[in-house]
Amino acid sequence: MPEPCGGSRRTRDDRQDRAKGHSMKVMFVMVKEDYIDPMNIELLSAMAKQGGHETFLNVLEHDNLMEEVRAIRPDVVAYSAKTGESNVMYRANRAIKTAYQEKIFTVMGGPHPTFNAMRMQLYGEELKLPLTLSGPAMPRVVEDTQLDALVVGEGDESWPAMLHVLSTGGSLDAISNVVTRTNRRADGSVALQERNMALDDLPYLDRDVVYAKTRLKEFGMRSLIAGRGCPFPCTYCFNAKYNAMYKGKGKMLNRYSVDRLLAELEDMVRRHPTQFIKFYDDVFVFRTDDWLIEFADKYPHAIGLPFHCLVRSDLVRRDPEILTYLKKAGIKSISMSIESGNPFIREQIFKRGMDAEDIRVAFELCHKHGINTFSNTILAVPVPVIPDLDDPQFDQKAKELCAHLESYHRMNLGTLRADVDFGGALDQVARRKVVGYFESVGLRHRVLDYDIESIDINIQNGVVFGEFPELHPYPGTPVSQYTIDVKAFDGDFEKLHQNYQTESPFTCFTEQEKLEQVNLSLLGLVLLVFPSWRNLVVNHLIKRRWTKLYFVMYYLAKAYLIGFKIYPMTYSAGHIVRTVKESFFSELLKHSRDEGEKFYQKRKGLSTPPSEVLGGPWQS
Incomplete structure (x- = not known):
């Protein structure tokens, strides 16, 4: 049975100790805190601690990223990103790489890189997208991330292996699920490990790394x-x-x-x-x-x-x-x-x-x-909509709609196809029959x-x-x-x-x-x-x-x-008042149209523009 991670923490004298396999400092970065445990970070932190490393958390919503980076001097900065929040993490990462370049190793995992790795340009890389991504369906969009590596899919084995290699000075290129600028495949595919079927062997989630910096400990x-x-x-x-x-x-x-x-x-x-x-x-x-x-x-x-x-x-x-x-x-x-x-x-x-x-x-x-x-x-x-009965273009729109249902949704229209193909001869009675069929399969006006x-x-x-x-x-x-x-x-x-x-x-x-x-x-x-x-x-x-x-x-x-x-x-009355206030502003920020607005809000002492919050260049 695995034990919870914790206990004494090892330190290092300087970055050169990595070659000897000494412990590293790993900083996780997330955009904002919520009322749900970020279990991905908690599991990765537990694994890092099992390997003798020290872990930290920065929450962009209310922490000064560059100030904490200067104080902690992490060896590794790690992000777990969903599509939609990745842009904020890219900007944060570019600030770190501009200030520290290769002195800090940065890596991203999660759903966004898992399904988008082939278009994410890494630090020092000239990315050319695979031909399979070109064409009208998938525009050739390169995301300038300035990351050193990506983790695709499960990281149960690749994450500890990556930390071990980084602490001993080896190469990451042979580690499955990891994409670097030197092991990237031309077709965009990634060598994946087997799914982890031994979940019982995983360490308990390290909630301490999150609770030390967020209100979750009180929830x-x-x-x-x-x-x-x-x-x-x-x-x-x-x-x-x-x-x-x-x-x-x-x-x-x-x-x-x-x-x-x-x-x-x-x-x-x-x-x-x-x-x-x-x-x-x-x-x-x-x-x-x-x-x-x-x-x-x-x-x-x-x-x-x-x-x-x-x-x-x-x-x-x-x-x-x-x-x-x-x-x-x-x-x-x-x-x-x-x-x-x-x-x-x-x-x-x-x-x-x-x-x-x-x-x-x-x-x-x-x-x-x-x-x-x-x-x-x-x-x-x-979704498609049903044309109006008195629409002069009813016949043409009905044909186009039938073609869409048949070709894209593989629906068998039966006698409806013959009615529609009859075209201009459709009278109001025939049109009502066509509309009735569209309504019967769930189409609306x-x-x-x-x-x-x-x-x-x-x-x-x-x-x-x-x-x-x-x-x-x-x-x-x-x-x-x-x-x-x-x-x-x-x-x-x-x-x-x-x-x-x-x-x-x-x-x-x-x-x-x-x-x-x-x-x-x-x-x-x-x-x-x-x-x-x-x-x-x-x-x-x-x-x-x-x-x-x-x-x-x-x-x-x-x-x-x-x-x-x-x-x-x-909860106590005081806790309820505090929670209502916190959750209201959290919801308000989540509903903001401009992602950057969350960094301008005068909340939790955070009233400065993004470049000052990060303590370094905030590049678009």
């Missing part, structure tokens, strides 16, 4: 995963591409044993005051199996704290005993993503593999068990009709708490290629905002539609508290430029539902 909810992997092909998620990358390289699904999971939870609860646990697995359980039965038997006695996890509606409908055992274990709330109330989006675009009845039955079962429900539903999806349908399914199923993000395409996801194919997105992922409730990046929407989408993404949650406001909201309020007011309404609804229904915990 009563702790996050953990019970396993890795998801077999479902949802197109907005990276898992389908990730699974394809690792095909033939080990099991897709890997879990901690129940005893190993509970041992880490027990250690965590002993070391950090904990009231609530959130299991952050993509899918916590797939069926009523021996693992779930053992977990339900042991968790109440070993831990006994309320918890939250994510499952799928279709799995719950197929195997209702899942909820019986989760309830026995002590579950308080559950996530079951709907993703769209519209059948065309849900099945033809998102490939969810579940229907409205799966959703209805699963949420009804949760309500019967007294389990509060949390759902994610995606708005602002580029207005862009906003799809989003309103998604709000309605949440209200109808009594969802307790819901988020309504707008679609943002990410590298490596099938839906991003779909948005490029339908000419809604130009493939420039670096312009994406890291928050999903800002203006849509798609060119197919009008400015008014984008305004209504943002407003609906905020007011959707309010409607779960006040469903009787539905008509007022969808017919009137979303059309108004009152987004700032809607943000306040959204925040109040979110604070109430999260605090009392989804992750209920008990």
Whole structure:
């Protein structure tokens, strides 16, 4: 059984000691803190400490990066990036490399480099993109990162190996999952190790490195995963591409044993005051199996704290005993993503593999068990719309729409194709038949009709708490290629905002539609508290430029539902006031359109422009 990392820390006299294999100083950088443990950083820090290295954390949101770099003099600076926040990390990294050049080794892992490595230019590199990336679908965009290396996919073995090589002065080029300027392959492929199937051998997460610099130490909810992997092909998620990358390289699904999971939870609860646990697995359980039965038997006695996890509606409908055992274990709330109330989006675009009845039955079962429900539903999806009956171009638009359904979505239109091909002879009766078919497969007359349908399914199923993000395409996801194919997105992922409730990046929407989408993404949650406001909201309020007011309404609804229904915990009055203030400004910054604005905000003493916050050049 692995032990938690900690204890005495080794130091070094100077950087020349690296050749002797002495310990290094490793600084992790993240953009902002949240109320969820950054488990990627916590695991990497634990591994680094196992190797005898010293770890630190810098949070760009409130720490002076260059001041801390000068004080700590790290050997390695590491970033874990999602698309949307990578630009901020690039700017921070360029400041470090401008000031220290090769004296500090910088590396990035996470989803963004995993699916974007071939276009990320490294320090001292002249990058030429593979020919497979050229053409209208994928513009030739090179990201100037100034990083020394990238880690692609799992870093369980490559990260410790990299630190060992850096501390002894060797070459990184033979380490799997690592991309450098000297081992980069011309075709963009990366040599990957087998998936890690021995999760029990991993060290406990090093929460200390994060809690020493963030408010998470005062927050009563702790996050953990019970396993890795998801077999479902949802197109907005990276898992389908990730699974394809690792095909033939080990099991897709890997879990901690129940005893190993509970041992880490027990250690965590002993070391950090904990009231609530959130299991952050993509899918916590797939069926009523021996693992779930053992977990339900042991968790109440070993831990006994309320918890939250994510499952799928279709799995719950197929195997209702899942909820019986989760309830026995002590579950308080559950996530079951709907993703769209519209059948065309849900099945033809998102490939969810579940229907409205799966959703209805699963949420009804949760309500019967007294389990509060949390759902994610995606708005602002580029979709075709049905032409108006009196549109002079109806025949041509119907033909184009049929061609799209047949060629892109592989739909069999049957006799509809003959009706449409008849062309100009279509009268009003025939047109109504065509429109009726389009409606039957889930197509709608207005862009906003799809989003309103998604709000309605949440209200109808009594969802307790819901988020309504707008679609943002990410590298490596099938839906991003779909948005490029339908000419809604130009493939420039670096312009994406890291928050999903800002203006849509798609060119197919009008400015008014984008305004209504943002407003609906905020007011959707309010409607779960006040469903009787539905008509007022969808017919009137979303059309108004009152987004700032809607943000306040959204925040109040979110604070109430999260605090009392989804992750209920008990705090002192002072802590509640402080948390409300902190979380409000955190949400406000997340919803800012300009990523740089978060560095200008007079918050936590941070009121200086980016170049001064970093203590060095802030290059665009």
